[in-house]
Amino acid sequence: MKFHGLTCLFFILYFSSFGQIKNKKIKSEVQTIILSQSEEKTIITDNPVIDLSTQGNHQLSFDDLAMKNLTYHLRIIHCQADWKPSSLSEIEYLQDFNDVPIRSPKNSFGTKIPYLHYQVELPKVRISGNFIAMVYAQRNKRDTVFTKRFSVYENAITVAAKISFARPNHLRNTHQAIDLTLLYPNQLMLNSDDGLDIILRKNYQTENWLSKIPRAQINGQERKITFPFYDNENVIPGGNEFRLINLSSTQQKMTFVESIRQSDAFTEISTMVEVPQGNYSYVQRPDFDGSFVIDHYENGNASVASDYIWCNFQLKMEELADEQIYVVGAFNQYEKSLDNLMEYHASKQMYTKKIRLKQGIYNYQFVSNKPNTMLEGNYSQTENTYEVLVYFRKPGDRHDSLLGYNKLIYP
Incomplete structure (x- = not known):
C-alpha cells in the first residue's frame, strides 16, 4: 500500500491543521510519549533534534493504561520545513522498511495503576529534515494512536x-x-x-x-x-522560569509538594499553592526550560516502576471572567485542551486542575487563552x-x- 495516497489524505485531513502534522495524542489511554536516547533520569524535551551522522541510538516509548496488549506499529513520515508531508517515497528517506512492529511490552510492577510499557528503536533515515513518528494499532493506519515530531540535521551550514x-x-x-x-x-x-x-x-x-x-x-x-x-x-x-513539581516519591514530600493523599486505587499529590508572578521582580530558579524527567525516588527502574498519580495544580488569584487558564509544559506539548483546563473555586479564590502524570519531575506554567503577561511575566534575565x-x-x-x-x- 502506498501511504501517499488516500490513507495519507485521510490522515492529514483528520489529524492535522492546514496540512501540517502536529504532535498529537489521539488515544487517552496512551500516556508519557517519549522520543529520546534514554528515558531513565533523562531530561525529556519536546520536538527532539538528532544529528544525521550519529543517529541510531534513539528510542520511542509510551505507556498503555488500557492493558489490552494490542499490536502497535510505527511509521515514519517525511515532512517539509513547514511540517507538511513531502512527496518523497519511503525508499528515498528511509534506510529500512516502514511499518515497524512494536512488540513485547513490559508490565509495570508495584504500581497502583497498571500499564504496559512499549519501546522501539527509531529507524535510521537517509536524509536530513523533519519527520513524524506515527504509531497506530492493529495495522490500521486509521486507528492512529499518536504522532510525534522530530528533526534530523546535518552540519553543512x-x-x-x-x-x-x-x-x-x-x-x-x-x-x-x-x-x-x-x-x-x-x-x-x-x-x-x-x-x-x-x-x-x-x-x-x-x-x-x-x-x-x-x-x-x-x-x-x-x-x-x-x-x-x-x-x-x-x-x-x-518569559519567566518554569514552575516545578517533584512527583518522584509517593512516600515523602519532595520539592514543592504540599500534601500526599493515598488510597488503594490511586495516589494524589497537591502542589504548593502558586500565585501569578507577572507583578513581582524576577527571581532566578533552576528549571528544565519546560521539560520533564521520569524518575522513581525509591526504585531505579523508572520506566516500569513509576506509578501514575493525580497531580493537583493550585493557582490562587481572583477569577478572570473572560479567560480560560491552562496548565502546560512539555508533558502535554503545551496544548490548551479540556485535559488541562483549570476550574475556578470561588470559595477558595483558587484555580485547580488534576492531571494524571507518571512519577517524575515536571516543569509547568499557567497560561491563558488570551494574551496575559500577569500569570508568568516577561523578564530579560x-x-x-x-x-x-x-x-x-x-x-x-x-x-x-x-x-x-x-x-x-x-x-
Whole structure:
C-alpha cells in the first residue's frame, strides 16, 4: 500500500491543521510519549533534534493504561520545513522498511495503576529534515494512536548566533534578542535566500520566533549570510522560569509538594499553592526550560516502576471572567485542551486542575487563552534555551534539508 495516497489524505485531513502534522495524542489511554536516547533520569524535551551522522541510538516509548496488549506499529513520515508531508517515497528517506512492529511490552510492577510499557528503536533515515513518528494499532493506519515530531540535521551550514538583551530601552527589561550569521560551504550554490527557511524555537516548543525575518544579505566571497534586523524583528519576550513539581516519591514530600493523599486505587499529590508572578521582580530558579524527567525516588527502574498519580495544580488569584487558564509544559506539548483546563473555586479564590502524570519531575506554567503577561511575566534575565534550525531546498530537490542547527543557552 502506498501511504501517499488516500490513507495519507485521510490522515492529514483528520489529524492535522492546514496540512501540517502536529504532535498529537489521539488515544487517552496512551500516556508519557517519549522520543529520546534514554528515558531513565533523562531530561525529556519536546520536538527532539538528532544529528544525521550519529543517529541510531534513539528510542520511542509510551505507556498503555488500557492493558489490552494490542499490536502497535510505527511509521515514519517525511515532512517539509513547514511540517507538511513531502512527496518523497519511503525508499528515498528511509534506510529500512516502514511499518515497524512494536512488540513485547513490559508490565509495570508495584504500581497502583497498571500499564504496559512499549519501546522501539527509531529507524535510521537517509536524509536530513523533519519527520513524524506515527504509531497506530492493529495495522490500521486509521486507528492512529499518536504522532510525534522530530528533526534530523546535518552540519553543512554553520550557525553563528548570539542571544542578548533587547536593545530598545522600552524592551530591555522584558525581552531578549538574537543576532544571526550563517556560514556556508563552497559546494552549496546559494546566490539568494530563495529556498532558505530559518526557524528560531524557544524552550523546545514549536513556535517560530523569527516569523518576520528580513531578506538575507549574502557575501559570496566570504560565504557568509547575515540578516539586518531594522525593526526589532529579532526580539523575543523573555518569559519567566518554569514552575516545578517533584512527583518522584509517593512516600515523602519532595520539592514543592504540599500534601500526599493515598488510597488503594490511586495516589494524589497537591502542589504548593502558586500565585501569578507577572507583578513581582524576577527571581532566578533552576528549571528544565519546560521539560520533564521520569524518575522513581525509591526504585531505579523508572520506566516500569513509576506509578501514575493525580497531580493537583493550585493557582490562587481572583477569577478572570473572560479567560480560560491552562496548565502546560512539555508533558502535554503545551496544548490548551479540556485535559488541562483549570476550574475556578470561588470559595477558595483558587484555580485547580488534576492531571494524571507518571512519577517524575515536571516543569509547568499557567497560561491563558488570551494574551496575559500577569500569570508568568516577561523578564530579560530569564534563562532560556534557543534552537536555530536552517532549512534549504537544494536546486533540483523535492524536499527541504535541515543543513544547520545550533542550540544556545541564555544567559
